[in-house]
Amino acid sequence: MNLREQLTQLLTLAYVFLSAFVAWKALGLVTNSHSPIVVVLSGSMLPAFDRGDILLLWNRDQQARVGDIVVYEIADKSIPIVHRVLREHHSTEKQLLLTKGDNNMQDDLPLYAKGQLYLNQKTDLVGTAKFFFPKLGYVTILLTENQYFKFGLLGLMGISAVLTSE
Amino acid sequence: MYRTTKTSLNQSKLSKYTDHSSVVALRTEADDNLPQIFAKLGYDQDFSLVDTKLALGYLTVAIAGFLYYLEKNYKFHDTKLVIGGAIFVYCVICGVMLFLSKGSQYKNNKYIGVKNGKKIAVFTLTESAFSPVYQVKVVFGENYESPVETEIPFTKVFDNFGFLNETEFQAHLEKLVAKKNQ
Numbered sequence: 001m002n003l004r005e006q007l008t009q010l011l012t013l014a015y016v017f018l019s020a021f022v023a024w025k026a027l028g029l030v031t032n033s034h035s036p037i038v039v040v041l042s043g044s045m046l047p048a049f050d051r052g053d054i055l056l057l058w059n060r061d062q063q064a065r066v067g068d069i070v071v072y073e074i075a076d077k078s079i080p081i082v083h084r085v086l087r088e089h090h091s092t093e094k095q096l097l098l099t100k101g102d103n104n105m106q107d108d109l110p111l112y113a114k115g116q117l118y119l120n121q122k123t124d125l126v127g128t129a130k131f132f133f134p135k136l137g138y139v140t141i142l143l144t145e146n147q148y149f150k151f152g153l154l155g156l157m158g159i160s161a162v163l164t165s166e
Numbered sequence: 167m168y169r170t171t172k173t174s175l176n177q178s179k180l181s182k183y184t185d186h187s188s189v190v191a192l193r194t195e196a197d198d199n200l201p202q203i204f205a206k207l208g209y210d211q212d213f214s215l216v217d218t219k220l221a222l223g224y225l226t227v228a229i230a231g232f233l234y235y236l237e238k239n240y241k242f243h244d245t246k247l248v249i250g251g252a253i254f255v256y257c258v259i260c261g262v263m264l265f266l267s268k269g270s271q272y273k274n275n276k277y278i279g280v281k282n283g284k285k286i287a288v289f290t291l292t293e294s295a296f297s298p299v300y301q302v303k304v305v306f307g308e309n310y311e312s313p314v315e316t317e318i319p320f321t322k323v324f325d326n327f328g329f330l331n332e333t334e335f336q337a338h339l340e341k342l343v344a345k346k347n348q
Contacts, residue, residue, distance in 0.1 A: 004213065004217075011220065011224065011227070018230045021233070022253060022256055025233050025237075026253050029249060029250055034241075034242030
């Protein structure tokens with residue numbers, strides 16, 4: 001196999017990841033969210049959302065409304081949180097939000113950064129949940145939480161690659 | 167699985183076994199052999215189209231890498247314009263690559279060669295995955311309006327075990343190229 005064929009095969013393989021990544025970035029631009037699709041990781045929003053549900057976010061609303069389910073990030077905490085807007089205060093310039101998980105006993109104040117009393121709608125929100133696909137994201141939970149599943153899947157992919165090349 | 171075919175014994179050339187129940191596999195094997203067959207007919211392969219597509223392809227990889235770098239080092243809201251520009255350039259390049267693959271002058275192009283300064287472009291296809299007939303079209307120079315065409319049943323160039331009979335294949339292509347002079 002010559003160099004051009006090898007480069008072409010490598011490019012074909014790269015496109016599997018490349019096209020998905022660029023589509024992801026384009027979706028981020030359209031929705032104005034750096035993470036336009038998130039997987040629900042906890043049961044704090046039961047019965048509305050369960051673990052493994054996939055949410056499609058939209059971050060072009062001028063203001064959030066009480067009752068909206070929003071995804072927000074707290075500084076120095078990498079995992080986004082999916083909770084409902086419980087209370088809001090707004091002026092012409094900014095909007096402040098207090099959130100709570102439907103299945104939680106109290107609001108999210110203990111989850112916020114030290115000294116933070118409200119979320120800033122403009123800077124803290126990743127987006128507002130507009131659509132959801134039940135259970136589709138459970139495979140990502142299995143991949144991160146279950147070592148047997150992760151290595152089993154990797155093994156299957158390896159065997160599949162070997163058999164295909166034969 | 168490899169073996170030396172009867173027809174190519176004197177050339178010490180190994181012919182590759184091909185799944186002869188798969189039209190796509192037969193077509194791919196025939197396509198893969200075009201460069202060496204045309205080399206025997208005195209043509210030098212012209213890689214300019216392949217190299218252009220490769221260069222554009224790796225440019226899109228570089229753009230994706232740049233987007234990844236932005237994601238890891240800058241905040242999304244600070245780089246939206248740059249991301250938009252990069253995605254626009256990516257889409258334009260993909261459009262050009264699509265044209266170079268599917269445009270009327272490029273679709274199904276499997277080989278471009280040059281002999282004595284004259285260009286030859288070879289296009290091949292099979293009508294469907296169930297039609298074991300290799301359709302070959304040869305364009306001389308830029309004369310895309312009047313190509314020379316032929317249909318070669320795979321049964322004529324592959325034996326019962328799925329090995330390509332290169333001499334037979336070369337004879338068919340040689341006859342096709344000679345048609346131009348008639």
